[in-house]
Amino acid sequence: MSLDELETRLRPAFLAALEGDAAAYRFFLDEISVRLRGYLRQMLARAGRTEPSEAEDVLQETLLALHLSRHTYDQSSPVTAWSHAIARYKLVDHLRRSGRHAGSLPLDDEAFQLAAAPEDAAFEARLDLERALEALPARTRGLIDRVKLQGTSVAEAASAAGMTETAAKVAIHRGLQAMAKFLTRRAARPP
Amino acid sequence: MQTDDLISMMTAEHRKVDTGWLRRATWLAALAALGLTITLILGTLGARADFAVAWMTLPVIAKALLGASLALVALAVFQRSLRPGLKPGRWLWLALAPPALAALWALATLAQAPTESWSALIFGRNWRACLIAVPLYAIVPFVILILLARRGAPVDGRLTGTAAGIASAGLAIVGYSLHCPDDTTPFLATWYPIAVATVTALATMVAPRLLRW
Numbered sequence: 214m215s216l217d218e219l220e221t222r223l224r225p226a227f228l229a230a231l232e233g234d235a236a237a238y239r240f241f242l243d244e245i246s247v248r249l250r251g252y253l254r255q256m257l258a259r260a261g262r263t264e265p266s267e268a269e270d271v272l273q274e275t276l277l278a279l280h281l282s283r284h285t286y287d288q289s290s291p292v293t294a295w296s297h298a299i300a301r302y303k304l305v306d307h308l309r310r311s312g313r314h315a316g317s318l319p320l321d322d323e324a325f326q327l328a329a330a331p332e333d334a335a336f337e338a339r340l341d342l343e344r345a346l347e348a349l350p351a352r353t354r355g356l357i358d359r360v361k362l363q364g365t366s367v368a369e370a371a372s373a374a375g376m377t378e379t380a381a382k383v384a385i386h387r388g389l390q391a392m393a394k395f396l397t398r399r400a401a402r403p404p
Numbered sequence: 405m406q407t408d409d410l411i412s413m414m415t416a417e418h419r420k421v422d423t424g425w426l427r428r429a430t431w432l433a434a435l436a437a438l439g440l441t442i443t444l445i446l447g448t449l450g451a452r453a454d455f456a457v458a459w460m461t462l463p464v465i466a467k468a469l470l471g472a473s474l475a476l477v478a479l480a481v482f483q484r485s486l487r488p489g490l491k492p493g494r495w496l497w498l499a500l501a502p503p504a505l506a507a508l509w510a511l512a513t514l515a516q517a518p519t520e521s522w523s524a525l526i527f528g529r530n531w532r533a534c535l536i537a538v539p540l541y542a543i544v545p546f547v548i549l550i551l552l553a554r555r556g557a558p559v560d561g562r563l564t565g566t567a568a569g570i571a572s573a574g575l576a577i578v579g580y581s582l583h584c585p586d587d588t589t590p591f592l593a594t595w596y597p598i599a600v601a602t603v604t605a606l607a608t609m610v611a612p613r614l615l616r617w
Contacts, residue, residue, distance in 0.1 A: 233420035242411045250407075273410055278617075280414045282557040283421045285487045298488035302559040306616075335407050342405040360416045361409040367416045385417035392410075397617065 216328040219248065220293045227292045231283065241292075242276065249275055249300050251332035256304055265336040273338055275303045277393045297327050310399075345395030346388055352376075353384040360385060426556055430483040433552045434475065434575065437545035441579040445541055449583045463587035466506070470596060471577030473502040478570035482549065485564040486556025493563050499570050503597040510593035528586030531595045537583075538599035539606070542569075542576035546607060550614050558615045565611020569604035576603075 214222075223241055230238035253275070254268040262268075278299050286295050346354055352374055359370035360381075371381035458464055477499045484492035514522055549568040558564040577596055586592075 230418065231421045231423060233418075235415050235418050238418045239411070239415045242414060246407060246411065269407060273405070273407055276407070276410060276414070278557070282488070284423055284425055285557040286421075286423055287484070287487045287490055288423055290487070290489055294489035295487070296489075298559050299557060302488065302557075338405065338407070342410070357413060361405075361412050370416075382417040382419065385413055389413060389417065 214328050214331075216293060216325045219328045220291050224292050227286070228288065231286070231288075242280075245279070245296050246272060246276060247331045247333045248327045249296065250335070251330035252297075252300060252326050253304060254332055255326065255330055260308060264339075266339040269336045269338040270340050271300075271304055271307045273340075273342060274307070274393075274396050275300045277389060277396070278303055280389060281393055293327050300327075340396070340399070342392045342395065345392040349384075349388060349391060353388060356381055356384055357388050426486055427483055429552055429555070430479055430549075433548050434479050434545070434571065437548040437572075438475075438575045438578060440548075441541050441544045441575055442582065444544060445537075445579045445583055449537065451582050452585045454585075455582065458587075459582075461587070463589070463592070464581055466589070467581035467584060467592055467596070468578050470502050470506055470592065471574045471579075471581060473574070474499055474600065475571045475574030475578070477502075478567045478574060482553075482564060482567035482571055485560060485567055486553055486558050488557050488559045493560070496563075496567060496570070503593065503600070506589065506593040506597070510590040513589045522590070525588045525590040526594055528588060528591040528595075530584065530586055531591065534580070534584060534586070534591075534595045535599055535602070537580055538573060538576050538596070539603045541579060542572040542603045544572075545575040546572040546603075550611065553611075553615055554617070557617065561612030561615040562608050564615060565608045566604055568611060569607025570600060572607065573600040573603040 223244055226237045226241040226244070230241055250268060250272050253271050254265060257263070257268050257271070279296060282299065286292065346357065349357075356370055356374040356376065359373060360367060367381050367385070368378050371378045374381065376384070452458060478496070481492045481496050484490045484495075514525065517525060546568055549571060553564050553568065577600070
């Protein structure tokens, strides 16, 4: 698939997602994560890192960044370029943080690499984002656990937790923010 | 956590997204920063003594226009630098146009003036004050813009810093034009651009540290 084809496939879905269409958003995230996984594994391999769990870490960090930065998308620009720029930023940050000087890397890549090697076999991440949720109230964690189990809608999970749907969405949003913060904090203290 | 579970969480809390917020917030923040800077300058330095008669004159307007045009160009780039994938850096070269115009005008002024008066035309009375005040008051808009930038997704911290620096210096110049008593074009074309360059260099160095996300 060429980059143009990928863009044609993803852009309508993402634009619909911005209007609030959750199914379109799910489609976009599923598609882009497969592309990003392929891209990240390829780039990490070039840096001499072939551990797939490491790529999964950066993928999760990138997906969180995409999600929390949806409002930064410029509707007149390609959504593949937007996604690629965020993935690249998180990749360079990851490499710098884990001891390799990013400047010495062949990172002169462009968005077309997103279209090159899709990779849909997920791998276990090394960093467990679950740990980021430990500080959250038990009710919120219970809600997140229910939502993660396939098939439970937010509405169902919310009523099971005794919350309104809006409150449930706010709680999940906090959970995602906590995970993103957990990853940024890790940046301050290299492992 | 599995990547698929993460995607489920994201889909579950997804709502309609407002992609225009960043643009509106940038212009509102700039207006607020300008208001605050002007208030601070008037409160600490005060308006120039002859402000009532001078504010409509060409030199004062030229100073304010120089600052405003720099800020407009830089703010547009700043806002776009918070959106990944756009690469708006080349538009920043437009910010060279206002100082270049001022320089041409200054050269024309000097060409018509006797050589003995050049020094007075360039240095005026308060060139040191200008060099200190503009960078100092630019801190106010710079802090506001950096706080806003943290709500965006700056993938090139240096570019965001450069744009924020030019914009902050531009806004500070608009405010300082109410105080600055030196009205010659050579003064304007020399010290204001040096002040802008100073602020921009500092901002470019500092911003990447403040903008990690």
